[in-house]
Amino acid sequence: MQEYLSNGRLLRLCLKELRESLRDRRTIMTLIMMPILVYPLLSMAMQRLLLGAVSAPSGQLEYVIGVADETTARVISLALRETQKAASEGVRPSIEIIRPAPKDANTNPLSQRLNETNGEGENALNRSESAPGIENGMGINSPTAGAIRTNQQAAFSIVVPERTTVSTSLADGQLDLAILSASVERFPFPNGVSIPLFEFKMEFRDGDPRSEMAMAEFRKAMQLINDYQSALLRGNRLPASVTLVSNAVGQRIDPMASLAGVLPLVLILMTITGAVYPAIDLTAGERERGTMEAMIATPAPRFVLLLSKYVAVVTVAVLTAVANLFASWVTLSLGGLGRALLGERGFSFWTLIQIFPLLVIFAAFFSAILLAMCSFARSFKEAQAYLIPVMLVSLAPALVTLMPNVEFSTLLGIVPLVNILLLSRDIMTGASTTLPAFAAVLSTLLYAAAALVVASRLFGGESATSGSQESWSDLMRRPKRRFPTPDIGELAIYLALLFPVFFVATNLAGQWMLSIEQKLLVNALLLCVLFLLAPGFFAIYRRMDLKKTFLLRLDGTENPNGLPRPVRLLGVFAASCLMAAGLWIVAYEALKLLSDLGFGTIDLQKTAALEEAKSRFREVPFWLIFLTSALIPAICEEFFFRGFVLSAFRSRLHPTRAVIYSALLFGVFHVVNGNVLSIERFAPTAILGLALGFLAVRSDSLWPGILLHAIHNGLLFWLTRFNQSELAEWLGSDSEHFPTAWIVASVGSIAIGIVVLYFSTLKRSDEVSS
Amino acid sequence: MIVAKGLRKQFMVRGQTLVAVDRISFTVGNGEVYGLLGPNGAGKTTTLRMVMGLLDPDEGHVEIGGVRTDIDPIAIRSQLGLISTNDGVYPWLTVREMLMYFADLYAVEVPVAQIRLEELAELLNIRSFLDQRCSTLSTGQKQRVTLARGLMHDPPVMLLDEPTRGLDVVGSQTVFEFIDLLKKRGKSVLLSTHRLDEAERVCDRFGLLHHGTVRYEGTLDDLRTLTGKYHLVDMFIDLIREDRQSVPSPTAGA
Structure with a gap:
């Protein structure tokens, strides 16, 4: 093998593979055209998604408020009618709902913005200033009478959930708001006029934009009543017309975290896309063109043949990654979407520099997997048939990383693909941790080495040349001949198996509540x-x-x-x-x-x-x-x-x-x-x-x-x-x-x-x- | 010099054992063209693959220049050249790039490869399109490139697997001239073909394969004496006829 690895011969072999790939227009299409097309489109789609995720849903929206019983429903209806009355009298709400810019991962962007833009904010609702009331004489609406529109923006429909509590329905997402209790008292004035004093206890889903928006709209509506009455009864000190106690429930969902995960996924998918065509073309393609047999009949070791193909596939994948990274960086920086997705730092050039090596490592890993899959395919079609399930199977765990609150734990550090996705996401949002990162990089490199060894053993094997029935299972078979010592290939495969097991086992052992003696023994x-x-x-x-x-x-x-x-x-x-x-x-x-x-x-x-x-x-x-x-x-x-x-x-x-x-x-x-x-x-x-x-x-x-x-x-x-x-x-x-x-x-x-x-x-x- | 001794190879096909080659032995001397003849499925390609070291024989072994191929199958490959019916070219490489690539695969040093490339360009008349991409070549041109590819490392032994299949008269003539050239250079040539008329023209000795075994072996004169037939084609028809008679069929004797 030495003579192939020296004198620049390996380099020339790699160059041949690269020439073959890069002169093919289909490779160039994926390499250049795709990023140019994908990112602007994605950027537009993201912007829409982002607006929907973090700001008020615009237009004539109707929020669903759940109440415990009919009595509560009547109180709510009464309050909402009061807001209509205030609005019809020309009172403008003193709270403006601002569509918030994202984000600080630990704070609620909406409530933060509300407080920032209106110094009085929520407190205004609890102020003890009201006015001598006016009997409005309105009847209470039936809950089923349809939505009550408080102003031009929002409407509320009131429902009484059957069989479950309002809190459960809220958690299930069937409601936008839950009102646990509502009461109304009449505050009498000496002249026989009375004003209603409302008190609500409510809940909304923390981090859910729609529920948060519903809460804000409801608060705004109630504030209207306070404003109306304080305007009417200027100078009189009275209890607050509406007292509102709201509670955020559920695990906070940060819409940004999941969106920040989209970008690494797209980058990785595009890197894969770049590698797929050369991987098939340089392996199954050789057979289809009729050059495979002549090639493997030469004394060049198969590992060297495959290594040169591997270098070419990784190079094309890395070039694709660079094109994509650059295109996404330009798109995100120009459109301002970077800040929206990734916080104040945005998609900085430094982030780009950090993400790049990860994509290279990923390209090294996935190219090896692709070559292993394609190496025993006899035609383009067969190779594609093998690859599609692999892509789908790898997409499933990849989508998991998009779920909010998926933390890059130590154990996820050894799960291929997922580890690089989560690590990229954490680097982009500036939250990466060392141990899982180390595990991710090392395990991915080991998996790549093992996959390459498998590929080189499958490449040009009897199954690819003579049409016999041999395949993957041959790799696991016990060899007939005795080999004195393991070779590097066997070592690579063993290490790829050993490292994840070693990593998980030492971690689990570290977490068990054991005495020192037990730990030593374990x-x-x-x-x-x-x-x-x-x-x-x-x-x-x-x-x-x-x-x-x-x-x-x-x-x-x-x-x-x-x-x-x-x-x-x-x-x-x-x-x-x-x-x-x-x-x-x-x-x-x-x-x-x-x-x-x-x-x-x-x-x-x-x-x-x-x-x-x-x-x-x-x-x-x-x-x-x-x-x-x-x-x-x-x-x-x-x-x-x-x-x-x-x-x-x-x-x-x-x-x-x-x-x-x-x-x-x-x-x-x-x-x-x-x-x-x-x-x-x-x-x-x-x-x-x-x-x-x-x-x-x-x-x-x-x-x-x-x-x-x-x-x-x-x-x-x-x-x-x-x-x-x-x-x-x-x-x-x-x-x-x-x-x-x-x-x-x-x-x-x-x-x-x-x-x-x-x-x-x-x-x-x-x-x-x- | 090729010596094959008792080669046997069987495959498992859908759970059944299929003996593709059954104890074949032959010898090809230097400067000699040996025709491995037989109908489709006779075991010609399997035999060639075992000689090349791409398949391990279940029994027997092959010697190239006195060295057994199973001892160091990789090293022995530099002694062999292979040209097959199915050989293709790299569409995106130029002819020169492709030939230099194969020189690298055979570990031929660059200066040596360049000299050989020039020589072959002259000999096979490919100079005019040396720097053209292979995808732009005609079938005949591609064929000549393939022949040049087989000689880039100047192997003492050449294996030709149905080299004229699918070629017209001009193409076939190029192959015959190529075989003559090999012979003149003292190479051992193992030619597998089912084109018996062509074999008669170019081969010095023959091995007639049928159902994985060598049925007749020798020069054309030897075979004529042995079978009492003048042409190889007639010898084969006899073989196939014998085969049919030995297998009783429902219509036999009708």
Whole structure:
């Protein structure tokens, strides 16, 4: 494969695929024409939707008021007739309903605006100024007599819900307003005239524009009565004509949040649209054109063939994403819709810069899925038939993200497509959180890698060339031949399965109310299952050579030097002890340094809680801590990272690169720490991973690494047995850091360990080369 | 040099086992054209695919230049060239781009590929449309591009799968000239066809396939002696007749 990956050949192969895609007018149509057409149209549709969502429904609207019984209905009708009378006398309402501009996610835009535009606002209704009343002599309308129009804008019809309470009907959306109780009293004047004094207790749906508007209109109407009577009876101090107590009920629905989710969905759908045609054309299209057979008859590895196609599809998808992102940015910025959708910040250029990498990651993921789906299709038509269900299936969870109050929780971070949608939405509204974001990005990349591996195995397979009945199921079949170690493809598939399970499991375990001892045991159990048993079973199922994959031999050196075996072994194990003796101090200092630099995730305010947790931790017997936090992790993690992962990388890569990649992966997995993201753990763990990888490659055995890992973890946890003052006393310096002499000694110990290891595992080839 | 030994391949079709090729053996020497002949469904394409390493034989193996293909099926592919009836071209690429693409797939270095491209352009008369997009080419031009594509990596072994199907007289003549060229360059050519008249013109030796087995093998003279028929067509008609007689049918003897 090397000759295809070097000399710019891969680049030329990619260029061929890109040329083929980009010279096709259909690709260009999707790439350029679609964004030009879609966003202005979408913008118009959104503007209409937005007006409907956040402002008063205009025109002759009729609101439905629910009342508990007929008596209440009569009181309401009476009040509404009073408003008609006031209006007919030419009284203008002192409350104006302003169509509010959005938004502050935590406040009710409507009520806020009402209060802002009219300083008296709701209070005006409760003012104790009224006038000597006039008997209006009006009868009370029957509730069924039709809607009562209070002014030119709004009309109210009054209903008595059958079988349910008004509150339930309101919650169900059958009513716009619910009046729980209404009373009217006559306030008599000495001249025999009386005025009605109303009191209402009502409810409306919080965040529902229609219900909020109904409430505002009703309040405005009632204010009319107050204004009318205070104008008539100027100077007389009376109780308020209308006393109105309103209550917002239900979970607040923020119409903006759901609308803000539309944009990422549209962007992602358009990115998909851009990728679909090239994905089909470069896979099923090859077969339909009759170029597939000639291509796969060449010695070029299928993975390389597919990789070049993948690069082309991702490039077209990213170009589509850029075109769409730019078009949407221009449309939203020019039309002012950005602010309406996304708040005061609008759709800033910075937001655009943040969203772009997400779209690239998504393009990388979905292109791989598309290629996997199309790779075993024999024609364009067949590929389309496979893709349509995939698109529909992915749309369903995508629509979930449009629902209001869907929070980007940690667990949703690993759900493909949904995670990127929610993350984009949160970035746009400025509310993103680190842990789900990390999970979203990492899991999407892992899924992409796994899908690409699947695609490369399906691409040009027998099913695509000879018409036999083989398909997806072949991938899961147990291989007939024995393979010595896993390859990178198998690793990608295993990681794509492992990461979500690991992530969910550590999160759930973090949420359970467990004692410290139980937590330690659960964590150890998880490690055993995910890093020891599962890869073990996977290796057995795939007929791998277990001894070779997991470096199980005590002395794996294949080309030993002249040293006797016991001396060689002694050297290797002594080296691991020496390295462990130094590494834990280096790891501790690196962790401290990174925390000091602000990479720490431990909140200072939580220090007290942390101290308490530490003191409880000190009560746990040390043998249990050693077992669950040092010995079991050492065995399981070495088994997986220096066994499975390193072997997989070594199957294709130079050992140095294999060690580096496995160390990076080791670091990444340690960043997810229960339900917090400990970024500061990455570097120290990756350094430990490098040392362990180096040890495994040199010794060709897992056991020295297990020893090093167990001592390293054991010493670090032993340190937690002491409280600050004990540490200070013991170290003879400030409790935060080790004395310089210790640090120098630890570096020296590591260096000596490396030298001892080098000479103990010196192979004849090394001697020759040196 | 191609050596096929005891090749066997069966497929599962709707739950039933179908033996496509049943223990076929043959040898093709350098500078020799071997005709793998047979009616549709005789197993010609399956045999070619096994020689190419696109299909793993259930039994037997193939050697190319003395190296077994199942040991390193990928590496052996650079020794093989393939031209098939169904071969298409990339409509959006120019002829030059397409040929250079295949040179890359065969890991031919760019300067070498450029020299070879010039040589083939002359030999197959494609120079005039080298920089034209493939979608604009006529059928005959496309065919010549396909032939050039098969030689971009100058393989010692060439596999031709029904190369004249669907071509007119001029097109077929181009293919015959191409085969002559291959022969002169000392390449081993394995030609699968059901056009027996054409096979007589270009092949040195023949393997007559029927129901997945080689029924007759040898030079045209060998076959004539063996079957007592002069033309390949007559030999085949005999084969098919034998087949019908061996399968009793309700109308047999009527």
